Amino acid sequence: MKDISEKILSEIKELRELIDKYNYFYYAKDESIISDYEYDMLTKKLEKYEKEYPELINEFSPTQLVGKLDKNSKFKKVEHKVPMLSLANTYGINDIKNFNDRVLKIIERDNIEYVLELKLDGLSISLNYENGKLKRGVTRGDGKIGEDVTENILQINSIPKYLKENINIEVRGEVILPLDKFKKINKERIEKGQEVFANPRNAAAGTLRQLDSKIVKERELDCYVYYLVNSENYNLEKHSQSLEYMKKLGFKVNDNYKIVNNIFEITDFIKEWEEKRKELNYETDGLVIKVNEYMFYEELGYTTKSPRWAIAYKFPTTQVTTKLISITYQIGRTGVITPVANLEPVRISGSMVRRATLHNFEEIARKDIRIGDIVFVEKAAEIIPQVVKPVIELRTGEEKEVEMPTICPSCREKLYKDENEVALKCVNNSCPEKLKRKIEYFVSRDAMNIEGLGPKLIERFINEGYIKNICDIYKLEDKFNEISEMENFGIKSIENLLESINKSKTREYNKVLYSLGIPYVGKFLADTLSNYSKNIVFLMQMSKEELLEIDGVGEKVASSVIKFFQDENNREIIEKLKQIGLNFEFLEKDNQDEDLKKLIGKTFLVTGTLKNYKRSELKDIIEKNGGKNVSSVSKKLNYLIVGENPGSKFKKAEVLGIPIINEDEFFKMI
Ligand SMILES: NC(=O)c1ccc[n+]([C@@H]2O[C@H](COP(=O)([O-])OP(=O)(O)OC[C@H]3O[C@@H](n4cnc5c(N)ncnc54)[C@H](O)[C@@H]3O)[C@@H](O)[C@H]2O)c1
Numbered sequence: 001m002k003d004i005s006e007k008i009l010s011e012i013k014e015l016r017e018l019i020d021k022y023n024y025f026y027y028a029k030d031e032s033i034i035s036d037y038e039y040d041m042l043t044k045k046l047e048k049y050e051k052e053y054p055e056l057i058n059e060f061s062p063t064q065l066v067g068k069l070d071k072n073s074k075f076k077k078v079e080h081k082v083p084m085l086s087l088a089n090t091y092g093i094n095d096i097k098n099f100n101d102r103v104l105k106i107i108e109r110d111n112i113e114y115v116l117e118l119k120l121d122g123l124s125i126s127l128n129y130e131n132g133k134l135k136r137g138v139t140r141g142d143g144k145i146g147e148d149v150t151e152n153i154l155q156i157n158s159i160p161k162y163l164k165e166n167i168n169i170e171v172r173g174e175v176i177l178p179l180d181k182f183k184k185i186n187k188e189r190i191e192k193g194q195e196v197f198a199n200p201r202n203a204a205a206g207t208l209r210q211l212d213s214k215i216v217k218e219r220e221l222d223c224y225v226y227y228l229v230n231s232e233n234y235n236l237e238k239h240s241q242s243l244e245y246m247k248k249l250g251f252k253v254n255d256n257y258k259i260v261n262n263i264f265e266i267t268d269f270i271k272e273w274e275e276k277r278k279e280l281n282y283e284t285d286g287l288v289i290k291v292n293e294y295m296f297y298e299e300l301g302y303t304t305k306s307p308r309w310a311i312a313y314k315f316p317t318t319q320v321t322t323k324l325i326s327i328t329y330q331i332g333r334t335g336v337i338t339p340v341a342n343l344e345p346v347r348i349s350g351s352m353v354r355r356a357t358l359h360n361f362e363e364i365a366r367k368d369i370r371i372g373d374i375v376f377v378e379k380a381a382e383i384i385p386q387v388v389k390p391v392i393e394l395r396t397g398e399e400k401e402v403e404m405p406t407i408c409p410s411c412r413e414k415l416y417k418d419e420n421e422v423a424l425k426c427v428n429n430s431c432p433e434k435l436k437r438k439i440e441y442f443v444s445r446d447a448m449n450i451e452g453l454g455p456k457l458i459e460r461f462i463n464e465g466y467i468k469n470i471c472d473i474y475k476l477e478d479k480f481n482e483i484s485e486m487e488n489f490g491i492k493s494i495e496n497l498l499e500s501i502n503k504s505k506t507r508e509y510n511k512v513l514y515s516l517g518i519p520y521v522g523k524f525l526a527d528t529l530s531n532y533s534k535n536i537v538f539l540m541q542m543s544k545e546e547l548l549e550i551d552g553v554g555e556k557v558a559s560s561v562i563k564f565f566q567d568e569n570n571r572e573i574i575e576k577l578k579q580i581g582l583n584f585e586f587l588e589k590d591n592q593d594e595d596l597k598k599l600i601g602k603t604f605l606v607t608g609t610l611k612n613y614k615r616s617e618l619k620d621i622i623e624k625n626g627g628k629n630v631s632s633v634s635k636k637l638n639y640l641i642v643g644e645n646p647g648s649k650f651k652k653a654e655v656l657g658i659p660i661i662n663e664d665e666f667f668k669m670i
């Protein structure tokens with residue numbers, strides 16, 4: 001026997017205790033107090049130890065158990081004649097290759113057919129029919145014994161009460177809560193002051209495992225079946241045949257499955273669904289890869305926990321748990337203070353995350369987030385990471401409540417909160433941090449598009465006193481000598497910067513209006529307002545009622561515009577910018593004759609790196625010619641314009657059969 005160090009023994013013990021605890025919350029209380037990804041990583045760590053020291057494996061180790069049976073639940077306990085197993089899971093394509101190699105080696109073949117299915121994220125259920133009539137629905141429990149939830153199962157519309165044939169049959173499937181229903185329920189729970197469900201899986205499990213079947217009916221659960229027990233009794237040779245057979249009997253079977261013959265088709269399917277799954281009305285946490293022909297099942301066999309003829313591939317996670325170490329306050333260009341969480345670094349879908357937004361202080365209070373808490377952090381596609389909620393169960397008592405700051409961390413002036421708004425604000429016009437953000441916004445690509453003036457340089461110019469307000473950007477010329485003496489700053493880059501600043505004086509009125517940073521006036525509204533007013537003098541004189549008459553302008557925007565122009569400081573800056581020569585009126589030449597616009601009624605999406613233009617420039621050209629820019633590929637899209645390395649939008653457009661054109665082809669159109 002190998003010598004096993006004390007350290008490893010205690011680590012194994014600790015891992016088992018931890019996993020047991022997470023299992024208890026997950027299976028008995030339908031709650032997650034750690035993200036699935038980290039749970040899986042802990043389990044894998046334990047499995048690795050047990051593989052190294054097999055003498056330490058015992059039947060109570062969580063690696064040997066399928067889920068957990070809540071012995072104290074009020075439901076009748078029922079034995080499964082055929083055990084309900086779990087699935088081996090993996091997050092890596094390499095593991096799938098290994099799985100495929102292992103399968104081929106055992107059955108001694110060069111290739112094999114697989115069925116690929118979506119892995120629905122709900123809870124599994126076993127359904128028993130006698131003479132075609134639904135007799136019983138049982139949860140998985142610990143795989144051997146489950147809970148009889150027949151009363152609740154009867155409330156799920158998609159589960160047939162009678163089959164199309166009078167046979168005895170047992171099938172297994174997943175009970176899920178569709179996303180629209182999930183959102184609706186959570187909205188109602190917030191209104192009633194109840195705690196919200198963390199995710200659709202927990203909501204589905206919590207719903208099915210509660211005693212009032214009336215509530216189950218209201219929640220509108222759904223169910224897809226994916227396994228036929230004892231399929232040999234029905235003369236079926238392949239799993240795919242079982243799927244079709246179950247469909248014929250009246251079950252709901254998920255149609256997004258595919259029969260494939262090699263690993264390349266598997267990786268294609270994974271890539272395809274990594275994107276496509278976001279359009280579904282239910283959650284999928286991965287795919288399941290199953291050997292299709294039943295004749296291999298016996299030979300491939302089973303572990304104590306899962307079949308060896310199947311494996312689950314899990315999609316990269318977007319939610320993890322980590323510790324909230326401290327909170328810093330970020331100041332926006334309008335002075336809004338955003339609390340930002342500093343986290344113990346954690347990996348989310350391939351990148352390290354150290355900071356996440358906490359939105360505002362009302363959110364912190366509502367979610368009861370404290371410093372030192374273990375928190376769930378989520379990174380959805382292209383959105384800044386955000387703190388979702390704390391794990392109350394893991395509190396030690398050392399956590400500290402978050403105090404709302406009273407003075408601005410940058411300028412030390414007193415902060416201000418409007419009664420009708422959630423935001424806490426610094427209203428000091430010469431707050432350095434606020435100025436920095438304002439300038440960053442002013443020079444950005446969609447605004448004045450001044451190149452070479454990045455955040456670091458802006459900060460240096462502010463610190464040196466060269467920039468005290470927006471107008472000072474146009475006075476940097478006078479400081480040429482001083483700037484050229486600054487460290488790490490060459491003559492050439494100063495010249496380039498000054499040239500870019502000068503060029504910005506020709507930016508159109510709508511861009512200038514956008515650059516002013518009026519709260520709630522984004523690109524689209526800046527276009528609308530400039531088109532309508534033609535001239536800032538006119539816009540500044542408009543009353544709230546007049547503003548509200550403009551299409552697309554609501555109460556919030558109108559008030560914000562009025563307030564912005566009432567501010568002495570803003571008026572002064574606009575006056576100075578006018579003197580500098582910025583465009584504050586609409587230039588008629590931009591307003592081509594409507595008839596000459598060739599792209600009217602057509603929609604475009606630009607993707608990838610273009611040869612001659614920036615994406616934003618091409619978008620402008622599209623708009624000037626009457627076309628419309630959209631942000632995602634759908635059937636309604638008329639043209640996808642692609643540059644190099646186009647990515648997933650390209651694939652999607654191809655699948656949908658949307659015309660794909662390059663830059664040159666586009667210019668031929670106009
Ligand atoms: N966050 C936590 O605290 C916590 C605790 C315990 C378990 N978990 C999660 O649950 C997992 C373990 O649960 P599990 O045993 O149910 O495993 P699993 O969810 O990883 O995979 C097996 C299950 O997938 C489901 N499934 C969905 N679609 C399917 C399809 N088309 N074909 C076959 N099965 C399909 C079935 O219910 C099956 O039982 C862990 O890997 C972890 O992600 C999380």
Ligand SMILES: [Zn+2]
Binds near residue numbers: 409410
């Ligand atoms: Zn301030």
